[in-house]
Amino acid sequence: MELENKVVLVTGGSAGLGAEICYAAAKKGAIVITCARRINLIGQVKERCEALSGKAAYAFQLDVADPTSISALMEKIKNEVGAVDILVNNAGFGIFENFVDFDSADFYRMFEVNVLGMMVLTQQIAIQMLEDKRYGHIINIASMAGKMASPKSTVYSATKFAVLGFSNALRLELKPANIKVTTVNPGPIATEFFDKADPSGNYLKALGNHVIDPEKLAKTIVKSMSHPVREINRPGYMEVAARFYSLFPAVGDFLAGGIFNKK
Template sequence: MKKIFEELTNKTVLITGASSGLGEQIAYEAARRNAKVILCARREDKLKEIAKKCSTLSNAGSDYLPLDIADFQDVEDKLETIDAHYPKIDVLVNCAGFGLFENFIETKFEETVNMFQVNVLGLMYITQKIAIKMAEENSGHIINVASQAGKMATPKSSVYSATKFAVLGFSNSLRLELKPLGISVTTVNPGPINTNFFDIADPSGDYLSSMGGLTLNPTKLAKRIVNSMGTYKREINAPFIMEFGSKSYLLFPHVGDLLASTLFNKK
């Protein structure tokens, strides 16, 4: 398979949503491969702690910048700071995002706007800025963390699923646009991951416990994602049963509706 680069040593990897969960684990795994990691999220105290650990794992060092992905001016300001210290971003990992598991008719519209602002518009804004720089170098890899919810929607995830369907559609088109410029676009479509994402999405904790063996380990998934860096891999999907379900949904939509409202409906 054709690659953009063979290894991560001294490559610069920018990760949004890096203060916890999957983003944090991607940071550690990239650092272990001697990448220079730049960590971005809102919680500066957590970023500082994670960056310190990354520096012990990597010979290339690490950096962090508090960033509100939903605030376009903040993104602009922080990217100027990054440009001043890092002439090239080799990999962008868009991991920032959140969800709320609620019936749509009970969801406050402000929450809907905020979810789109973080999950979709913020992702698109920072991606465009960095893709322009990558195009100048004729090299780069953009990894967008979407969701199996962006392939097969289930009850109580209408808004969250809508944001992830948007990320998938955006990424699929962007992949075709950027490949001639030497830039790869990969989407990561996980099912439920055992992280603090569910502290907001489902404070009761019932959803994760009900999913049992379908729940993903963030460390293992992070390794798969970092393994893909520098390649033209199209998608990373997990777990297999959910990906099978999403493919069945496309081929047999009535069966897909049944699976979505029964087997995969644990909210």
């Protein structure tokens, strides 16, 4: 599927990876819809997308954890834009903290944003794709934490394991309708995600050059919109480690709790 004039909806599109996906899609001629809670920031992303694509772009406020907000978004898209061709579920957050010290309210919020809200929106978009076109592409931003858990990521990893399981089953359900499902499993990305996940900044400093460039990853994700793949895993060495984690659990625990434990 070429991206020229295709409608691409990106959640969590106010900054970081989400914004970079919007820009990369706009450069390919897509009609971009960027959604997030911060209306002022998505307005700036919208304007840049229009400059890059030479086409209309849209910015709609969305709290993905609120089903009424999702319903309002779907109504706006229906009335102002039209059918969505590609959905990128990018909205999400993490908190890196020892489980025994976790505030239980954060359990619920993280699952509402990372899992439940994503599922509600995906269902609405999948229904639309089935009814209107019987083709499309759903891209779920998961994480290497959903393949290889490590200390201080108990709740975050649990949400991303859920995203992977959901996506893998959904891929099989939608395959007969020619609707593709891709999961993106990145390691640490240099974005404001870590402002909340690790306010100290020590984690990113410890990783050094191993942190992923969001612009480069966004280009890879947008390339997959034209040439769908099952998974995108970055960086490569963490994918290898994740395979060891599954095949050789003792080695996996050593890697996750030792070499890859920088939190």
